[in-house]
Amino acid sequence: MxxxxxxxxxxxxxxxxxxxxxxxxxxxxxxxxxxxxxxxxxxxxxxxxxFLSGSIETETFIGQGCNVRYEYVHKSYTLQQVPITNIPSIPVLYKDNNGTWDAVDATTYTYDAVTGELYFHSTNGSFFLEGVRYKVDYYSGYNGxxxxxxxxxxxxxxxxxxxxxxxxxxxxxxxxxxxxxxxxxxxxxxxxxxxxxxxxxx
Structure with missing residues (x-):
């Protein structure tokens, strides 16, 4: 079998x-x-x-913040598992708040299902804060x-x-x-x- x-x-x-x-x-x-x-x-x-869709994936990472000197702003993160699927739910981003995971406003970020890139919209000024832990829950894989x-x-x-x-x-x-x-x-x-x-x- x-x-x-x-x-x-x-x-x-x-x-x-x-x-x-x-x-x-x-x-x-x-x-x-x-x-x-x-x-x-x-x-x-x-x-x-x-490779096949099914179980939920969870990834954690540390924000890199903003470095004006080097014109670097940590606005995106590439997820390890692709393609990303929106069934049964779209990716959900959380921020560590002293040991409690707070959901980040879903209107401030989006994702590319093919590349796995999760990123903040360029117009709202949001980015991953330096030294702060983030977590993403998402589903991935090819459907069949x-x-x-x-x-x-x-x-x-x-x-x-x-x-x-x-x-x-x-x-x-x-x-x-x-x-x-x-x-x-x-x-x-x-x-x-x-x-x-x-x-x-x-």
Whole structure:
């Protein structure tokens, strides 16, 4: 059975790996599902991300204030999990008031759902005060596997294939069929998987 955080389906894997769909054989399907779950966990662990929408996220940070000398004003903060969703609620910003979290007026700030940037409107003069703790409660993630970007799905599929190969060819470096020899290099994660991980790491 696929876990709730599985980034691809068995069908997606079979098409990416160019193999017959293993769904007809319970044992083959179970093996592929195990590999998909492991690959999905790997992608989330390595990127520090949760890709499918669901649970609430909470982030805290310290305000940097305003430095007139360097013309710096801390007016924005980039959230770690994207895309941001507005279901069941939009992001809520709080300010630490001597141990009590007070909600910041929601009309003074907004956010970019794609980049994860939470920022104060430029016209109201608000900014994150220096040394003050802030907290953001928000929901994030892609709404269903169908909305996960293609490169992330492909990276997960390749990682799944790598895991499958590691299981089937543990300790084997090459196989021979007639006059043809196929070599296996299972010592390193595929380069494309590494590139996808790098792209989605926040």
């Amino acid at each position: 696929l876990n709730s955080n599985a980034l691809i389906t068995v069908d997606t894997y079979s098409r990416a790996a160019r193999i017959p769909n293993p769904s007809q054989d319970p044992m083959d399907k179970a093996e592929v599902e195990f590999a998909i779950n492991s690959a999905s966990d790997y992608m989330e662990t390595e990127t520090g991300r949760t 596997r169908a909305n996960i970007p293609g490169d992330l799905q492909m990276g997960t599929a390749l990682m799944t294939k790598f895991i499958m190969m590691s299981i089937k060819h543990a300790g084997v470096t090459q196989t021979t069929f007639g006059e043809k020899t196929h070599s296996y290099d299972l010592s390193e994660i595929p380069i494309l998987v590494q590139k996808v991980v790098k792209k989605y790491t926040r």
